[in-house]
Amino acid sequence: MSVFENLADRMNHIFSKLRNKGKLTELEIKQAMREIRVALLEADVNYAVVKDFVAAVSEKALGEDILKSLTPAQQIVKIVNDELVALMGSTHRKLAVSDRPPTVYMMCGLQGAGKTTMCGKLALYLKKQGKKPLLVACDVYRPAAIQQLQIVGKKVGVEVYEAGQGDPVKIAAAGIAHALKNGFDPVIIDTAGRLHIDEKLMKELIDVKREVKPAEILLVVDSMTGQDAVTVADTFNKTLDVTGVIMTKLDGDTRGGAALSIRAVTGKPIKFSGTGEKPEDLEPFHPERMASRILGMGDVLTLIEKAEQAFSKEQAEKLQKKLRENTFTLEDYLEQLDSVKKMGGLGSMMQLVPGLAGKMGKQEIDEEKIMRSKVIIQSMTPKERRNPDIIKGSRRKRIAQGSGTSIQEVNQLLKQFEMTRAMMSRMQKGGMKGLRGMKGMPPGGFPF
Amino acid sequence: MGFFGKMLEGIRKTKDNLSKKLYYAFSARALDDEFYDSLEEALLAGDVGVAASTEIVDDLRNRVYERRIKKPDDAKELLKEILVESVEYEVEPYSYPLVVLLSGVNGVGKTTAIGKLARLFTEQGKSVVVAAADTFRAAASEQLEVWGKRAGVRVVRHNEGADPAAVVFDAISSAKAKGTDVILVDTAGRLHNKKNLMEELKKICRVVERELPEADFRKFLVLDATTGQNGVQQAEVFSEAIDLDGIILTKLDGTAKGGVVMAISVELELPVLYVGVGEKIDDLIPFDAHDFVDALV
Numbered sequence: 001m002s003v004f005e006n007l008a009d010r011m012n013h014i015f016s017k018l019r020n021k022g023k024l025t026e027l028e029i030k031q032a033m034r035e036i037r038v039a040l041l042e043a044d045v046n047y048a049v050v051k052d053f054v055a056a057v058s059e060k061a062l063g064e065d066i067l068k069s070l071t072p073a074q075q076i077v078k079i080v081n082d083e084l085v086a087l088m089g090s091t092h093r094k095l096a097v098s099d100r101p102p103t104v105y106m107m108c109g110l111q112g113a114g115k116t117t118m119c120g121k122l123a124l125y126l127k128k129q130g131k132k133p134l135l136v137a138c139d140v141y142r143p144a145a146i147q148q149l150q151i152v153g154k155k156v157g158v159e160v161y162e163a164g165q166g167d168p169v170k171i172a173a174a175g176i177a178h179a180l181k182n183g184f185d186p187v188i189i190d191t192a193g194r195l196h197i198d199e200k201l202m203k204e205l206i207d208v209k210r211e212v213k214p215a216e217i218l219l220v221v222d223s224m225t226g227q228d229a230v231t232v233a234d235t236f237n238k239t240l241d242v243t244g245v246i247m248t249k250l251d252g253d254t255r256g257g258a259a260l261s262i263r264a265v266t267g268k269p270i271k272f273s274g275t276g277e278k279p280e281d282l283e284p285f286h287p288e289r290m291a292s293r294i295l296g297m298g299d300v301l302t303l304i305e306k307a308e309q310a311f312s313k314e315q316a317e318k319l320q321k322k323l324r325e326n327t328f329t330l331e332d333y334l335e336q337l338d339s340v341k342k343m344g345g346l347g348s349m350m351q352l353v354p355g356l357a358g359k360m361g362k363q364e365i366d367e368e369k370i371m372r373s374k375v376i377i378q379s380m381t382p383k384e385r386r387n388p389d390i391i392k393g394s395r396r397k398r399i400a401q402g403s404g405t406s407i408q409e410v411n412q413l414l415k416q417f418e419m420t421r422a423m424m425s426r427m428q429k430g431g432m433k434g435l436r437g438m439k440g441m442p443p444g445g446f447p448f
Numbered sequence: 449m450g451f452f453g454k455m456l457e458g459i460r461k462t463k464d465n466l467s468k469k470l471y472y473a474f475s476a477r478a479l480d481d482e483f484y485d486s487l488e489e490a491l492l493a494g495d496v497g498v499a500a501s502t503e504i505v506d507d508l509r510n511r512v513y514e515r516r517i518k519k520p521d522d523a524k525e526l527l528k529e530i531l532v533e534s535v536e537y538e539v540e541p542y543s544y545p546l547v548v549l550l551s552g553v554n555g556v557g558k559t560t561a562i563g564k565l566a567r568l569f570t571e572q573g574k575s576v577v578v579a580a581a582d583t584f585r586a587a588a589s590e591q592l593e594v595w596g597k598r599a600g601v602r603v604v605r606h607n608e609g610a611d612p613a614a615v616v617f618d619a620i621s622s623a624k625a626k627g628t629d630v631i632l633v634d635t636a637g638r639l640h641n642k643k644n645l646m647e648e649l650k651k652i653c654r655v656v657e658r659e660l661p662e663a664d665f666r667k668f669l670v671l672d673a674t675t676g677q678n679g680v681q682q683a684e685v686f687s688e689a690i691d692l693d694g695i696i697l698t699k700l701d702g703t704a705k706g707g708v709v710m711a712i713s714v715e716l717e718l719p720v721l722y723v724g725v726g727e728k729i730d731d732l733i734p735f736d737a738h739d740f741v742d743a744l745v
C-alpha cells in the first residue's frame with residue numbers, strides 16, 4: 001500500500017511545493033495524472049478503464065483554468081470526482097415493475113458473490129414497501145443452498161417456493177405459477193453461482209430467462225473483485241442482457257473499483273449495495289459516495305448524514321458557538337464521545353472518514369477506548385474539565401488514580417482533546433461541509 | 449485432468465487474459481521502455497498490484513542489464529524466475545495430530561475447501577473429524593454435513609447461533625477420545641475490518657492451543673482468485689489476528705489468475721498451500737509455484 005491513503009493526499013503532496021507559485025506546468029499535471037492512475041489501480045479499477053479515464057481527465061485538467069488556479073490539487077481532485085460520478089451514472093435508479101404481475105427479478109453471478117443473502121435483503125426491502133414477495137429457490141447445485149434460502153426467507157417473513165434439486169427452469173416456472181395462484185408479487189429468483197465461462201450453466205440462465213421473462217436481471221458482484229470484474233460482467237451481460245448490478249460486501253474496507261469498471265464496460269446501472277450480513281443491510285446505490293470511496297476519500301456524505309442524525313440541531317449550534325468563542329471544554333468533549341457512540345460506534349464511522357477509509361484494522365480503534373476516555377474525564381473536577389490548562393503533574397496523577405488508568409493515558413487524552421479542538425474548529429469554518437476539504441486526520445490517529 | 453491442464457483450459461477460454469498480454473509483450477522486438485510498460489500493464493491486469501508490479505519490472509530490468517540479455521525470450525525466462533522466486537516457499541511437512549483451521553471473508557470457498565481437504569487426508573489414510581464452527585450463516589452446518597458425507601468423515605455441529613469455540617472444543621474432545629489424526633475447522637466468513645468477529649476467531653484459536661497443545665496447528669486464509677488488491681489487506685489483518693501459516697487460493701478455474709498472491713508475497717511471507725480448481729471434491733490441488741507461474745506467463 002502506498003504511503004498516501006487517498007488521492008487528495010497524493011495531490012497535496014505533489015502540489016505542496018508549488019503552493020506559492022500558484023501556477024502549474026504541464027509536467028506537474030502529468031505527474032498528478034500518474035498519481036490518479038495509481039490511486040485508481042489500487043482501488044481495483046480495471047487497467048483499461050483507468051487508461052481511458054486518465055486520458056479524459058488529463059484533457060480537462062490541462063485546460064487553462066487549472067493551470068492558473070491557486071488550489072490546483074483540490075481542482076484536480078474535484079474534476080476526478082465529478083468524472084467518476086458522471087461515469088457511474090448520476091442518480092439512483094429504481095427497480096422496474098412489469099405491466100402484468102407478477103414482476104420477476106432474477107439474480108445471477110459468480111459463486112460466493114452473495115446472491116442468496118441479497119435475495120433475502122431484497123425481499124425484505126420490497127416487503128417494507130407493502131408488497132408480497134415470493135422467493136424461488138433455483139440453486140439446485142450448491143449443498144444446502146435451498147435450506148439457506150429457506151432460513152433467510154423465514155428470517156424476513158417471506159415465503160420460499162422450492163421443489164428440491166430438480167430442473168431450475170421448471171422450478172422457476174412453477175414458482176411463477178405458485179405466485180400467480182396465491183397473489184405473490186414480485187417474485188425473486190435465486191440462481192446458483194456459476195463461472196461466466198461455464199457454457200452449460202450460462203445456457204441454463206438463458207433458459208430460465210426465456211421461461212420467466214424477468215423485469216430485471218440483476219448481476220450480483222462482490223465489491224472486492226479485482227481486474228477480472230470486467231470479463232465477468234461483460235460475459236454475463238452479453239449472455240443475458242442484465243438490467244442492473246448489485247455490489248455486495250461494501251461493509252468491508254475494499255475501495256470497490258470494480259463498480260466503476262463494470263459500469264464502464266456494461267453501461268448498466270448499479271442499483272443497490274449490500275453493507276452487512278443482516279437482512280436490512282441494503283442501500284440504494286449512490287454514485288457520488290462510491291466515487292469518493294474509490295478515491296480513498298471516505299464516504300463523506302454518509303458521514304455527514306450520520307452526524308446530522310446523531311447531533312441535534314441545537315447541539316450543533318451550541319458547539320459551533322463554543323468553537324467560535326474558543327470555549328470548547330472537556331465537558332463538551334465528553335458530550336462528543338457520547339455522540340460518537342450514537343453514530344454507530346467508531347468502527348462504522350471510521351470507515352467513512354477521509355484519510356482513514358482503508359486503514360481500518362491496522363489502526364487499533366475500539367469502543368473500550370471511548371469508555372476509558374469517559375472515565376478519565378469523569379474523574380476530573382468540574383473546574384479541571386472547564387479549564388484543562390490547570391491539569392498539571394499532581395492533578396494528572398490524581399486523575400489517573402481515580403480513574404484506574406495511568407498518567408500516560410491521561411496525558412494522551414489531554415493531547416487528543418487538544419487535537420479534537422483544533423480539528424473541530426477547522427470543520428466549523430465551513431460548517432459540516434468543511435469536512436470535505438479536510439486533509440486527513442491529525443497525526444497520531446483519530447483523536448478519541 | 450491435472451492442475452496444469454485445467455488452468456490451460458481456463459486460459460484458452462479467456463479472451464482478455466494476462467498470458468495473452470504477456471505474450472504480446474514478449475513478442476516485442478526490443479527490450480525498450482515500451483516493452484517494460486506493456487509488461488507492467490500485463491501484471492496489473494492480473495491483479496498483481498501497482499507496488500508488486502513495479503518491483504517485479506524493476507527487478508527484471510536490473511537482471512536483464514546485469515546479464516546483458518537482449519532477446520525477449522530470454523527475458524521471459526528471467527521473468528518466470530522472478531515470479532517463481534516470489535511465491536515459492538519451503539513448507540514444513542504436517543505432523544499429527546493436526547488441526548487445520550480455515551478462515552477468510554464471506555463466500556471465498558472455505559466450506560468447500562474443508563470438504564476437499566477431508567478427501568485429501570482420508571486418501572492418505574488419515575482419520576478426519578470436521579468442526580462446523582460457522583454457527584452464524586444460514587444452513588452453513590447443513591452445507592458442511594453434505595461435504596462430510598461426500599468425504600465420509602464425521603462432522604461435529606451445534607445449532608445455529610451457538611458459540612463456535614464450543615463446537616471446536618467438542619470436536620477436539622471427540623478427536624481425543626477416538627484418536628483422530630486430523631481436525632478440520634470451518635469458520636464463518638468474516639470481513640477483516642470487523643473487530644469483534646476477528647476476536648471471535650482468536651478465541652477459537654485459543655481453544656485449540658489450550659486443548660491440544662501438542663497438535664500441529666495450521667491456520668490458513670482462503671482467498672478467492674478473483675479478489676483484487678483488498679486481498680493484501682485480508683492477508684495482513686488475518687495474519688495479525690491469528691498468525692496465518694498459508695493461503696488456499698480458490699476458484700482458479702475461472703478467468704482470474706490470483707495475481708494478488710504476488711502482491712501479498714511482497715509484504716508477507718505467506719505461502720500458497722493449495723489451489724481450488726472447481727466445485728467437485730477432487731478439485732483441490734497442492735500449489736506448485738512453477739505451474740502457477742507457467743499459467744500466468
Ligand SMILES: Nc1nc2c(ncn2[C@@H]2O[C@H](COP(=O)(O)OP(=O)(O)OP(=O)(O)O)[C@@H](O)[C@H]2O)c(=O)[nH]1
Pocket residue numbers: 111112142193195552553554555556557558559560561582585588635636637638698699700701702723724725726727731
Ligand atoms: N468454480 C469454483 N467454485 C468454487 C471453488 N471453491 C468454492 N466454490 C464455490 O463458491 C461458492 C462459495 O463456497 P463456500 O465453500 O460456501 O464458501 P464459504 O467461504 O464457506 O462461504 P461462507 O461460509 O458463506 O463465507 C460455492 O458455490 C462453491 O461451490 C472453486 O475452486 N472453483
Ligand SMILES: [Mg+2]
Pocket residue numbers: 558559560582588634635636637
Ligand atoms: Mg462456509
